[in-house]
Amino acid sequence: MLSSRHAIAFTGAGISAESGIPTFRGSGKDSLWSRFKPEELATPEAFERNPRRVWEWYVWRMNLIMKARPNAGHEALAKLEGLGIIKAVVTQNVDGLHQRAGSRRVVELHGSIWRVKCSNPACTFRAGIDEPPEEIPPRCPSCGHYLRPDVVWFGEPLPQDAWGEAVSLAKASDAVLVIGTSGAVYPAAYIPLIVKEGGGTVIEVNVAESSITPYADIFLKGRAGEVLPRLLNAVMEGFLK
Numbered sequence: 001m002l003s004s005r006h007a008i009a010f011t012g013a014g015i016s017a018e019s020g021i022p023t024f025r026g027s028g029k030d031s032l033w034s035r036f037k038p039e040e041l042a043t044p045e046a047f048e049r050n051p052r053r054v055w056e057w058y059v060w061r062m063n064l065i066m067k068a069r070p071n072a073g074h075e076a077l078a079k080l081e082g083l084g085i086i087k088a089v090v091t092q093n094v095d096g097l098h099q100r101a102g103s104r105r106v107v108e109l110h111g112s113i114w115r116v117k118c119s120n121p122a123c124t125f126r127a128g129i130d131e132p133p134e135e136i137p138p139r140c141p142s143c144g145h146y147l148r149p150d151v152v153w154f155g156e157p158l159p160q161d162a163w164g165e166a167v168s169l170a171k172a173s174d175a176v177l178v179i180g181t182s183g184a185v186y187p188a189a190y191i192p193l194i195v196k197e198g199g200g201t202v203i204e205v206n207v208a209e210s211s212i213t214p215y216a217d218i219f220l221k222g223r224a225g226e227v228l229p230r231l232l233n234a235v236m237e238g239f240l241k
């Protein structure tokens with residue numbers, strides 16, 4: 001890490017799960033929504049059929065996220081950025097916990113639950129929100145169609161600007177710290193592969209082996225909230241020597 005000139009972090013649901021945010025793939029919490037499959041709610045078709053129901057699910061998730069706090073893993077990443085060790089966090093998470101922990105350059109490959117956009121393809125309205133909308137489904141102030149969460153749903157392409165930025169960062173990187181991701185969701189999972197193919201080092205932090213483990217140069221088994229603070233300490237000791 002210390003000898004790298006340009007390192008990035010690549011994060012997935014595992015780091016947020018440690019803050020108590022249920023993952024898409026995680027097993028059932030005892031809520032009404034555990035009976036629904038994300039594939040049945042996080043799709044453009046579901047929104048077209050029943051925008052209110054999809055919004056109810058997002059409001060439930062927003063409330064969970066508002067009650068959650070960034071953990072020691074998020075905080076260590078923000079400090080590594082502050083030290084100049086990592087240049088950015090590329091994340092598949094939509095919860096905004098990296099920003100709340102103090103990370104400044106966060107590339108959100110799957111959008112953000114804290115933004116809305118118009119569901120009318122002809123309308124370009126987009127806005128940030130800091131709490132769930134009072135009335136659902138909310139209406140676009142510009143054209144009157146329904147607003148939807150500005151997240152990537154199943155079957156949708158990634159936002160071009162975020163994807164382009166993530167690919168440039170990966171191509172410029174000689175190390176990537178991969179945290180809490182199964183590496184099974186494409187095209188996002190190409191990001192660590194791009195670093196590897198460019199001759200960079202892949203360091204994985206995970207509670208279990210993943211699709212990334214076979215090509216990881218270093219595998220640190222454990223929770224992000226435990227492993228990343230240790231890594232930060234090791235880096236800081238290296239600095240002081």
Ligand SMILES: [Zn+2]
Nearest residue numbers: 118123140143
């Ligand atoms: Zn609109």
